[in-house]
Amino acid sequence: MGREHHDAAEPTNGGKGAAAAHWVKRKYRQRQETPEHVRRLIDRQRQHLGAALADLNTNWCKTGHWIWWALPTSTLGRGEPPPATYVTAETGMQLARFAPPEWRQTLESIAWLLARKPLGQVLPAIDHPRVQEFVLLWEAVTVDYWLRDTLRTLRHALPPPFGGNGGFDDGESAGDDQGSSGPGGASRSWRRQWRWRNRKNEPRA
Numbered sequence: 001m002g003r004e005h006h007d008a009a010e011p012t013n014g015g016k017g018a019a020a021a022h023w024v025k026r027k028y029r030q031r032q033e034t035p036e037h038v039r040r041l042i043d044r045q046r047q048h049l050g051a052a053l054a055d056l057n058t059n060w061c062k063t064g065h066w067i068w069w070a071l072p073t074s075t076l077g078r079g080e081p082p083p084a085t086y087v088t089a090e091t092g093m094q095l096a097r098f099a100p101p102e103w104r105q106t107l108e109s110i111a112w113l114l115a116r117k118p119l120g121q122v123l124p125a126i127d128h129p130r131v132q133e134f135v136l137l138w139e140a141v142t143v144d145y146w147l148r149d150t151l152r153t154l155r156h157a158l159p160p161p162f163g164g165n166g167g168f169d170d171g172e173s174a175g176d177d178q179g180s181s182g183p184g185g186a187s188r189s190w191r192r193q194w195r196w197r198n199r200k201n202e203p204r205a
């Protein structure tokens with residue numbers, strides 16, 4: 001009886017293995033069918049967004065040159081190293097499906113900072129038009145909850161009439177609930193939170 005039961009279970013295990021293999025092949029085929037401009041953008045994200053995270057972790061603002069891959073839009077970046085990358089509302093879903101985890105981490109890190117500091121203290125003014133275009137484009141794409149939350153934060157950080165300016169003026173720091181203000185207008189308490197939240201993203205030797 002025990003042997004018969006064991007033999008009957010084997011096709012089930014084999015079926016699970018076949019289903020898993022089919023899923024892997026399907027994902028690979030979908031990746032290969034992704035348009036060339038989206039694959040190029042994904043490759044750039046893999047190459048550069050780790051450095052973007054390190055930039056945000058170290059400086060609590062953007063100082064490097066990586067905005068084109070963190071906030072991709074349909075507009076080609078004038079300063080982006082060629083070949084330039086872009087995404088459209090039609091191909092946004094494919095980017096969201098295959099983008100590396102660093103993309104989400106970078107966007108959520110920007111949003112986390114914008115919940116505590118005004119836009120001008122997180123991203124330079126030259127990037128603000130791209131922030132607005134990014135929000136407009138991606139609000140037209142069906143995306144996961146985390147990106148919807150990020151878009152809401154970005155929109156609120158933009159100045160009126162498009163956004164809500166995040167409740168700050170350009171010279172103001174985050175609210176008193178973040179603790180006493182430290183160097184650069186940032187509180188010591190949220191700096192500790194920021195380090196703790198991003199320990200997993202820090203570069204490793």
